Amino acid sequence: MKEDIPTEEIQRLRITDIARLAGVSPGTVDRVLHNRGHVSPEKRAKIEAIIEKLDYRPNVFARSLSVKKAMRFVSLIPNFETTGYWDYIRKGINKAQKEISDHRIIIEHYFFDQYDNRSFHDATKKVLAKLPDAVIFSPVFIEESIVFAQKLEQKNIPCVLVDSNVETINCLAYYGQHSLKSGYTAAHLLFTGLPPGNAVLLTRSVRPDGVGSNQAVLREQGFMTYVKEKKIRKNYQIVRLDLHSSNTENNLKRLKTVVGKCTVPVSGAVIFSSKVYRLVDDLVKLKLKGVRVIGYDELPQNVAALKTGHVSYLIAQRPEMQGYLVVKDLLKQLVYKQPTHRTNYVPVDILTKEIVDEYLQFNQRLNE
Numbered sequence: 162m163k164e165d166i167p168t169e170e171i172q173r174l175r176i177t178d179i180a181r182l183a184g185v186s187p188g189t190v191d192r193v194l195h196n197r198g199h200v201s202p203e204k205r206a207k208i209e210a211i212i213e214k215l216d217y218r219p220n221v222f223a224r225s226l227s228v229k230k231a232m233r234f235v236s237l238i239p240n241f242e243t244t245g246y247w248d249y250i251r252k253g254i255n256k257a258q259k260e261i262s263d264h265r266i267i268i269e270h271y272f273f274d275q276y277d278n279r280s281f282h283d284a285t286k287k288v289l290a291k292l293p294d295a296v297i298f299s300p301v302f303i304e305e306s307i308v309f310a311q312k313l314e315q316k317n318i319p320c321v322l323v324d325s326n327v328e329t330i331n332c333l334a335y336y337g338q339h340s341l342k343s344g345y346t347a348a349h350l351l352f353t354g355l356p357p358g359n360a361v362l363l364t365r366s367v368r369p370d371g372v373g374s375n376q377a378v379l380r381e382q383g384f385m386t387y388v389k390e391k392k393i394r395k396n397y398q399i400v401r402l403d404l405h406s407s408n409t410e411n412n413l414k415r416l417k418t419v420v421g422k423c424t425v426p427v428s429g430a431v432i433f434s435s436k437v438y439r440l441v442d443d444l445v446k447l448k449l450k451g452v453r454v455i456g457y458d459e460l461p462q463n464v465a466a467l468k469t470g471h472v473s474y475l476i477a478q479r480p481e482m483q484g485y486l487v488v489k490d491l492l493k494q495l496v497y498k499q500p501t502h503r504t505n506y507v508p509v510d511i512l513t514k515e516i517v518d519e520y521l522q523f524n525q526r527l528n529e
Contacts (some may be wrong), residue, residue, distance in 0.1 A: 181415025183208045231265040235288050237298035239275035245478055246435045246458050250323060261492055276368040278302045285309045295491050296320040300327045301374045321487040334490040336483040339413035339506045340376055343476055344383025344507055347455045350474045351429050355453060357396035359428035364402045364435040377433040398425055413443045431455040438462035441471040467512045477510040481528050
């Protein structure tokens with residue numbers, strides 16, 4: 162069929178042309194293109210065959226120009242330090258906003274304290290009062306995030322999730338690591354080749370209520386799945402160590418107490434947040450040497466510890482790309498009316514001191 166139509170005519174094809182060729186209404190073609198509404202299997206197959214043969218692509222740019230009013234998206238993520246993990250998320254969001262500026266989309270940023278659920282609650286009230294066209298947020302606090310998402314749904318405000326996933330939240334898309342698998346991978350890296358008979362620190366960064374973030378909790382679950390499957394407890398002492406984000410002096414005391422109670426030397430440690438450099442600093446202060454340390458995210462402080470050998474592996478997750486892609490998916494859904502995948506796992510990148518420079522340089526090129 163394609164061979165019978167000149168190339169210039171194919172490029173100008175409209176939905177009405179496909180409908181005429183398929184012997185159906187333009188509305189039926191539109192439902193197939195956007196994967197919504199009921200279309201009989203026979204008609205769907207016929208339309209899809211024509212689309213494939215003609216290599217039809219919707220004129221999404223022209224469609225976006227039909228949007229009369231500016232759209233406002235809101236980003237709700239934790240406060241961050243300069244060059245911190247959440248700063249990378251924000252940079253990815255801002256990069257996407259610059260690319261789609263022609264579509265009259267404005268993105269406003271709101272922030273909360275990731276160690277204080279009241280701060281999150283207060284921020285969500287401000288966001289809801291704004292009545293944005295869409296919301297990007299990280300469900301650090303699980304229960305509070307579910308309630309927030311329900312309120313968004315009641316107001317017909319779509320949302321996308323970044324960094325960590327909550328399956329029960331009705332969102333358009335999620336971008337982030339497969340947290341369970343990344344925790345499982347951390348355990349594999351830590352225990353493979355580690356001398357048996359020693360102690361391993363299972364380290365968590367916790368809030369004042371003693372609970373970690375949603376992401377950290379899922380990573381720990383994945384880690385413990387590996388421990389159970391491989392019967393690790395038969396050969397190692399696994400000792401829990403909870404660290405608090407703000408009180409570094411007490412964290413050092415806590416580490417010293419935990420290590421002092423170990424009946425065998427500490428040969429390994431894992432922390433499920435991006436604060437691995439703080440754990441390393443305390444290990445150095447206690448003059449604990451030869452400890453294999455596994456941590457997350459390519460923060461400059463973490464990379465420095467990796468290069469000196471104090472961290473053995475960093476598990477990275479491309480936060481800039483997460484922020485970038487959730488914005489692009491909102492554009493597809495709300496402006497172009499194109500379907501997107503609900504769950505999108507970013508690659509798990511395992512960094513060593515030998516390859517980290519090339520990894521960072523390549524990521525920088527991607528984000529320019």
